[in-house]
Amino acid sequence: MKFTIQVNEGPYQHQSSDTAYQFTRAALEAGHEIFRVFFYHDGVNNATRLTTPPQDDRNVVTRWSELAEKHNLDLVVCVAAAQRRGIADADESKRNGKDADNLAPGFRISGLGQLIEGGIQSDRLVVFGD
Amino acid sequence: MSDTKKFLYVNRKAPYGTIYALESLEVVLIGAAFEQDVQLLFMDDGVFQIAKGQDTKGIENKNFSPTYTALGDYEITKMYVSQESLDERGLTIDDLMPLTYEDEDDDWAEKSSIIVVNNAEIAALMEEQDVVLSF
Amino acid sequence: MMLHTVNKSPFEKNSLNSCLNCAAEGSTILLIEDGVYGALKGSSIADKVQAAMGKVTVCALGPDLAARGIADKVIDGIKVVDYAGFVALSVENDKVQAWL
Numbered sequence: 040m041k042f043t044i045q046v047n048e049g050p051y052q053h054q055s056s057d058t059a060y061q062f063t064r065a066a067l068e069a070g071h072e073i074f075r076v077f078f079y080h081d082g083v084n085n086a087t088r089l090t091t092p093p094q095d096d097r098n099v100v101t102r103w104s105e106l107a108e109k110h111n112l113d114l115v116v117c118v119a120a121a122q123r124r125g126i127a128d129a130d131e132s133k134r135n136g137k138d139a140d141n142l143a144p145g146f147r148i149s150g151l152g153q154l155i156e157g158g159i160q161s162d163r164l165v166v167f168g169d
Numbered sequence: 170m171s172d173t174k175k176f177l178y179v180n181r182k183a184p185y186g187t188i189y190a191l192e193s194l195e196v197v198l199i200g201a202a203f204e205q206d207v208q209l210l211f212m213d214d215g216v217f218q219i220a221k222g223q224d225t226k227g228i229e230n231k232n233f234s235p236t237y238t239a240l241g242d243y244e245i246t247k248m249y250v251s252q253e254s255l256d257e258r259g260l261t262i263d264d265l266m267p268l269t270y271e272d273e274d275d276d277w278a279e280k281s282s283i284i285v286v287n288n289a290e291i292a293a294l295m296e297e298q299d300v301v302l303s304f
Numbered sequence: 305m306m307l308h309t310v311n312k313s314p315f316e317k318n319s320l321n322s323c324l325n326c327a328a329e330g331s332t333i334l335l336i337e338d339g340v341y342g343a344l345k346g347s348s349i350a351d352k353v354q355a356a357m358g359k360v361t362v363c364a365l366g367p368d369l370a371a372r373g374i375a376d377k378v379i380d381g382i383k384v385v386d387y388a389g390f391v392a393l394s395v396e397n398d399k400v401q402a403w404l
Contacts, residue, residue, distance in 0.1 A: 040395055042394075045302075047304075047404070054311075054337045054338075055311070055337070058311075058336060058337060061367075061387045062387055062390055062391060064387070065386075065387035065388045065390065065391045066391045068388070069388060069391050069392070071391065071395075079192065079196075080188065080189065080192055119192075119195060120192060150199065151195060151196055151199040151200075152199055152202070152203070154196065154302075155176075155196070155199060155200045155203050155205070156203075158174065158176060158205075158299075158300040158302070159172060159174055159203065159205065159300075163394055163395070163398075163399065163400060164300050164301070164302070164399075164400065165309075165394055165400045165402070166302065166303050166400070166402040166404070167311075167402070168303075168304075168402065168404045169311075169404060179401065181319075181322070181403075181404070182404075212322065212326075213318060213322055253325070288325045288326050291326045292326050292327060292328040293328065295306055295326065295328070295401055296305070296306055296328050296331075298399060299399065300399065301306075301399055301400070301401040301402075303401055303402045303403070303404055304404065
């Protein structure tokens with residue numbers, strides 16, 4: 040079965056990204072397909088590579104990046120939500136005249152249409168948020 | 170068209186205190202371009218999103234409430250509102266903005282998009298969807 | 305049928321209450337994150353949860369119960385599932401509504 044996962048909250052502040060990660064991993068282990076993971080609202084903060092948690096804690100960001108690499112996941116960060124919150128890849132940064140970018144490996148920035156497409160193309164849309 | 174799905178946006182949060190209402194509306198507007206069967210449900214504090222008389226000058230935030238009144242132009246013509254949620258908050262339909270659309274099958278007559286529903290009707294409404302986006 | 309997820313403590317937010325009011329007969333409610341406090345035996349909302357269990361199936365996410373130290377205080381009849389069980393519930397039901 041094909042799933043799209045929506046993550047609406049940032050890492051550490053709220054458990055929703057942890058739950059979404061565990062759900063995604065369990066779905067993959069059960070042989071399901073993850074069509075897309077879409078990060079919206081403060082969920083875009085899961086995509087900054089500048090995150091530096093204490094060494095004895097999980098790294099929510101690299102955990103997503105590693106899962107994406109292992110399973111070829113499509114991790115999409117909403118561009119409008121990302122711009123508001125200062126998440127940018129090199130292109131976005133340049134386009135908006137900024138002096139830095141911070142998008143973590145395995146994530147890409149795109150539009151809200153990617154979420155709607157996920158709803159249309161997938162058998163299930165599962166939302167994690169606050 | 171086999172690609173058409175029933176989408177329900179469930180709005181349960183008040184505007185301004187958090188960004189959910191605004192960013193949910195942004196999804197609705199983008200989603201309208203996909204020609205799906207779209208419906209909105211306002212319940213719990215979500216009913217405050219479509220309250221009349223919003224004036225955000227004092228908090229220096231954008232007043233996005235007029236956008237709801239334009240949704241009819243995007244062929245979003247079904248806006249469900251929870252009767253129980255209105256009652257709990259001491260509101261009636263008269264406290265809400267008039268949300269309308271022009272019915273092309275009825276000589277473009279202006280009609281209300283608001284459909285007030287009770288909990289049993291909300292249960293049935295949810296069960297008939299393909300995709301539920303909750304905010 | 306629909307799978308409803310609730311991730312809020314019923315003592316802080318009305319999500320569980322709204323979900324119980326609007327869940328159709330035969331649907332399933334899964335308590336996750338702080339929502340698992342809704343599974344607490346003897347709480348002020350336990351009667352309402354138990355009454356709903358006649359028409360809906362109520363489940364709770366085991367890792368969230370355990371994390372909060374309430375795994376042995378769950379209302380009888382609530383089914384405890386792990387993440388694989390969460391995935392299975394979202395497959396068995398044909399859509400998922402999150403009561404955020």
